[in-house]
Amino acid sequence: MILSCSNISKAFGTNEVIKHASFHIEDHEKAAIVGINGAGKSTLLKMIIGELASDEGEVVISKGKTLGYLSQHQDLSGDRTVYEEVLEVKRPLMDMEGKIRKLELDMKHATGEELDEMLTVYSRLNHEFELQNGYAYRSEVTGVLKGLGFTEDEFGKPVSALSGGQKTRVALGRLLLTKPDIILLDEPTNHLDMDSIAWLEGYLINYDGSVIIVAHDRYFLNRVVTKIIELDNGILSVYQGNYTEYSNKRAMIREAKMKAYLNQQQEIRHQEEVITKLKSFNREKSIRRAESREKMLNKIELLEKPAEVNDEMRIQLEPNVISGNDVLTVKDLKKSFGDNLLFEHIGFEVKRGERVAIIGGNGTGKTTILKILNGILAPDQGEVSLGSKVHIGYYDQEHQVLHMDKTLFDELQDTYPYMNNTQIRNILAAFLFTGDDVYKRIKDLSGGERGRVSLAKLMLSEANFLILDEPTNHLDITSKEILEGALVNYTGTVLYVSHDRYFINKTATRILDLTNQTLVNYIGNYDYYLEKKDIMTGLLTPVGEAKAVTVEDTSGIKLDWKAQKEEQAKIRKRQNELKKTEEEIHKLETRDGEIDELLVKEEIFTDVPKLMELNQEKEMISKRLEELYELWGELAE
Known part of the structure; x- marks a missing residue:
């Protein structure tokens, strides 16, 4: 056991954030702390590192063990470059290397006992230098920076000129290279693209020390951790396994x-x-x-009613009008900013009922595509056309669709003037804004709160084509699961950009990967994309040549475009049949229950013809339900 927390509690005023919590971490163990926003996850990390004192209980770290902590926000400054800032972690090795080089020069002019002494020191320093991997420390720094998404061109940037997200990545690189016995990470994936997250997963899985992570990235947690520590209303519970097993x-x-x-x-x-x-x-x-x-x-000791898992935020997305089958057609799209070409010759279609995810590295132009589709940006060339009766609902990660100086109440009332005060309050309450919260100004809300306001507006829009830019950003895990359920049950069409691989896996029926300035199409969810990605990467042509590389360029692996469309049609048909089957089952089960109620009434069981008629109907319903249950099982598979 490397870390033990025993009976620790923490309150802020009357708000008890953590109540008598106990858990331990073994050497080499990888654990996650999960819970809704405000549950006390970051508070628990700060108590472990000693930044906050617990009200009671104790935190014990094994003697001689070191801690490393990455907070959500970093404020790096100074004149050092990105490379120099991270390299500074290796200062002891740099100093040792300097002594070795100096000894090499001095030994050229030394003789006798002086030379013997120098050789002894030189041999000891060299041995120590080698043990600490001194001959590879510069390449180690380069590997970590590249793994975290920095290009060699960015190595020379001063840290003072970096964005908040870039500073967090620099701080993460420094922390990983210090190699403490216990690493504590608070939302480490927030500013990483998919490739960098995958790199960090591999690094942490193979890390020799212990790791404690606070994160909302469920795919990341599934890959890295073997223990989940849950905080719920101040109560801490420990589960063995990854996120899915915990869930x-x-x-x-x-x-x-x-x-x-x-x-x-x-x-x-x-x-x-x-x-x-x-x-x-x-x-x-x-x-x-x-x-x-x-x-x-x-x-009797009364049992408390368990809180509903998904009863906090209530999202029900439903289109007002059914669109035509062809929802969106994009042809020969190109966009650049100055000399920076994002993409060109992009073309794709979206059909009714599809849920399409656009993925790709940071800065490749994913959000730009959505802004072009919404008319916020103009393309350099190409055309975008919407199908018949298509009504767009747009969720913008920067929340530009919100008016910062308005109150929550006014934001909804001005957008939907037909709603009365009670209706507006009820909608806001469904998204966790109650009492005087409705009079807060949008500009005073947190990122997560603004996201909930945008989702409320999206729900009220009754649009049949949702375009979403990073919809899960700032949402806690429970809220993400609620949104996933709403999108899966949504009968309209969805096109979205997301880095949340678990969310993509749950909701996407197709993936468009924006890479090498073009789109590559995958029919399936994120797991399917991973399975086929290496095959497709080998087919991509170099930048500057033909950009129209799509999944149909391969044969024998069901990636032909025509075959894809046929497969999509089959999936949609199967989904429709499944829905119809469920509706018929519900109708027959309801009628079966009605018959049961009738059969116990005296006026029925004394009326023999009527009794026989109802019994025959009940028998027919029973046979039909057996058939439907079997059909449902086949369709659900």
Whole structure:
């Protein structure tokens, strides 16, 4: 055991953030701290590193072990370049290297005992230098910087000129190269693109020390961690396994708790009815029995009702009008800013019912494509056309669709003037804005709160084509899961940009990878993209040659464009059949229940012809339901 937290608590005023929490971390273990925004995850990290004192309990770190901590926000300054700032971590090795070089020069002019002493020191320093991987430390620095998404052209940039996200990446590089025994990372993937996140995953998986991560990136957590530490309403629970295993176990535990709670409530109601009945007899013996039962009832330790997992934010997306089958057509699109060519000769189509994810590295032009589709930016060449009855709903990661000086209430009222005060308050409450929150100005909200306002407007728009730019940014895991469910059940069309691989895996039916200034098309989710990516990368032509490389250029792996469209049509047909089957099952199950209610009525069971008619109908329903259940199973597969 390398770290132990025993019975630690922390409150801010009357708000108890962490209550009597205990857990431990083993040597080499990789763990994640999860919970909704405001649950106390960052507070727990700060208590571990000693930045915050706990109100009670203790944090114990094994003797001689070192801690390294990356906070969400970094404020690096000074005249050093990116490379120099990260290289400074290796200062002890640089100093040792300097001594070795100096000794080499001095030994040329030394003799006798002086030379022997120098040789002894030189041999010891060389041995120590080699043990600390001194001959590779510069290439190690270069590898980490490149892994975190810096190009060699950016190595010479002064850190004072970097963006907040770039400074965080520099700080992360410094931390990884110090190689502490325990690394604590607060949202390390926020400013990384997919390639950098994949690199960091591999680095942490193979890291020799222990790692504790606060992150909302579920795909990242699935790959890296083997323990989940959950904070929920101040209560800490520990689960073994990755994020998916934790999610499944949590659901099972919650289901068991809910079952126990409902059983107890049923028993309490039953006892209360018996007590009331006994008292109604108004006899001494029955009253004594009632009082005895009341005493037993008062001694019961009441179980708390488990909180709903997804009852916080309520999103229901539904188009007002069904669009035509051809939703979007893009032809020969090109865009550059000065000498920086983002993409050219881009062409793709989006059909009704598709959920298409655009992915790619930072700065490749993904958000630019969405802005062109929304008319915010003009392309250098090419055309964009929308299909029949297509109505766009746009979610912008910079929230430019929001008016910063307006209150939340005014933002909704001005956009949807037909809504009355109660309706507006109800919508805002569904997105966790209650009481005086509705009079806050947009500019005073956090990134996550602005995201919730944008989602509220999106829900009210009743659009049939949603264009979303990083919709999961600033959302906690629970809110992400709610949004995933809303999009999967949405009957319109979705095109979005996201770095959230778990979100993409759950929601995308197709992926467009913006790479080498063109789009590569993959029919499937993120796992399918990973499976086929290496094959497609080998087919991409160098920049400057033909850019129209698409997935249909391969044969034998179901990537032909015509085959893709046919496959999409099959998927949509199967989805429609599944929906129809579910509707018929629901209709028949409802009717079956109605018949059961009729059969116990005296006017029915005394009417033989009617009774036989209903029994025959019930038998027919039973046979049809058997067929439908089997069909549903096949379609669901």
